[in-house]
Amino acid sequence: MAVGSGKVVALAPIKGVRIGVANAGIKQITRADVVLFELSADAAVAGVFTQNAFCAAPVHIAKANLQTFDQVQAKRYLLVNTGNANAGTGEQGMRDAKLCCQAVADKVGSQAERVLPFSTGVIGELLPTAKISGVLDEAISSLESDNWRAAASGILTTDTRIKGHSVSFDVDGKTVTITGISKGSGMIKPNMATMLGFVASDADISASDLQQLLSQASEQSFNRITVDGDTSTNDACMLVASGESGVKIDADTAAYALFQQQLNALMLEIALQIVRDGEGATKLVKVACENAASVEEALAVAYTVAHSPLVKTALFASDANWGRILAAVGRSGLQGLNIDTLKIYLDEVCIVENGGRAADYTEEAGAAVMAQDEILIRIDLQRGDISDAVWTTDLSHEYVSINADYRS
């Protein structure tokens, strides 16, 4: 199951970024499972990574290698495999990730430090390095700019459809393009980044500015979605700026603000595509907490509601069960919550006020909202002027089936 049509716009190529794909048969799947990005020597690269204390071997290597990127001007590579997360694999996992980077470097005449490895899939099994090395020639020979859709497919695991988006906008009469793809549908409560996201632009942006832009965009997108509250060991999102458009974007300019705005929107789009394809999802639910005293407070309430199994099963049943929402708000840990002034809405329908069911609320009005594919739960705390929101899914039979059958 998944919410909505899953339609993805045409993914525009980004000059300076070429992509190759290959099928290594890591999990006996018949589609591509290895993706190689080649970034031009001028490209700046930024990344955000999982905050899970037990991050996977490739995350360690990618973070370390990324640190050295500013030191020399040379082509860089992002090597992605699906089907195996190379997580919980100890020292052998570190050696395996490095070995794959070295294999790429050997093939293209580069150095292992210029390759960032990314893995997603089963935790706790050793990476089949020979299978991956064995298809690098195929991946390299297929390198081309217009391969984003193939890459979007090549990084999937339990996802039922590809995720991606592309935008173009004008800066000083020149066109800047951003294209991004993502994957993930379970173990989704990213903290700093999604499962995997790869975003590139042809704008010319310094590495340090790029990191700022990415951090802010992640905070407003990947860090606001949750399927099951489980943060992966492998989350990573990379942002590349090739500079090939000739448009230089500096901090504290109108162009920078525009780029941030466009990047935020694109990353929110590919983050929400992940939620819509959440394991067993039948609904996309935005939980907004308004008029809180702080961001922490707003997010505590929003996440408690978004993670409540009782709220999530009621959403699956299309049941406007405001009592479960109210109970979840009540246990979200806020001191001095006042039930009498709090209000809860489904879209524009007020369901809770004055400590109980809203006087003019009708089951019919609630049911009409719950019948929708996309639902807004809005909690007005009336304690301050801060608002924030997270996006999640319902909890369905299919979620249980997927996760009782699949070993992730």
Place this chain on the structure above:
Amino acid sequence: MAVGSGKVVALAPIKGVRIGVANAGIKQITRADVVLFELSADAAVAGVFTQNAFCAAPVHIAKANLQTFDQVQAKRYLLVNTGNANAGTGEQGMRDAKLCCQAVADKVGSQAERVLPFSTGVIGELLPTAKISGVLDEAISSLESDNWRAAASGILTTDTRIKGHSVSFDVDGKTVTITGISKGSGMIKPNMATMLGFVASDADISASDLQQLLSQASEQSFNRITVDGDTSTNDACMLVASGESGVKIDADTAAYALFQQQLNALMLEIALQIVRDGEGATKLVKVACENAASVEEALAVAYTVAHSPLVKTALFASDANWGRILAAVGRSGLQGLNIDTLKIYLDEVCIVENGGRAADYTEEAGAAVMAQDEILIRIDLQRGDISDAVWTTDLSHEYVSINADYRS
């Protein structure tokens, strides 16, 4: 579904405590749904209540009335109804709870303040006070000591079986008895108390000592269980000491320590009966965190694992998926966790060490543990000398069915 046989020992009567039951037809059920406890004038009473910020009307009234119990010596009453939680019902809910207390007082020639109301069931619907008042004569006429089993049945909601336990032990050559019952199977992550628990003893204990005993016992039992992480608006547990055994138990004595020990064991037993009957439960799982730096740290790890939908669905599938356990530990918020020294066991089988799957671990050994009804997940942090544990269930299709169909 439920775990184990569900066998409950004979529930011994407690002198000084009489119980009546009646069927008010609150939710068109054919069994008793109103239970009335009559406590002798000498009885001491203690209580712990939900910490949900939005506690139900009866919780407010019960807490307030309990405060006045020390002021006069008179019979007290506990009035329990199932089928309606009288939560999220605003001012009307407060009036309704008081009205029911007054109705009991009128029937028995007492005062409303000497009655504590308890409600469990649907949230957000007004209490059918006429139905409850209408069966009070029946409840009062059925008052007798040996009615604990009928009471255990009369307080159930989605529970599939009764919960109760009874112990007797000697103090200075005289016999002391404790009997308790509980209910609850969903919206279970008590904080201070379970859904509903009623425990009584014939020991002679002061009200202040009784509160201490109850608080400590709750902390080690009801406050260590979780089915779905959702804390109810109505949780309450009462402890009564009638004094009828003639055994006086004072603080700082061996008898007090013995009573505490027996009470802890009894309350853990009736708490675990709730977990075994957790909605859709097929397994009882103890998640122990050993060698933590603090209780907070141990509980953060244990609850994160116990609430992880991915761990819970793996338990349902009897899949020894240590990667999901490791990932949950990794996101539990502990600073400076070291994956290389941490160990994870299923019962006595070591599944994780040195940052990955234990060298001598076999799938067969893990599968053998997972096939059991009751499973211990033991996480050895090697960061200190504090250990703690929580108990939970797996996440099954039936959990989704129950909560997508039933309006709680």
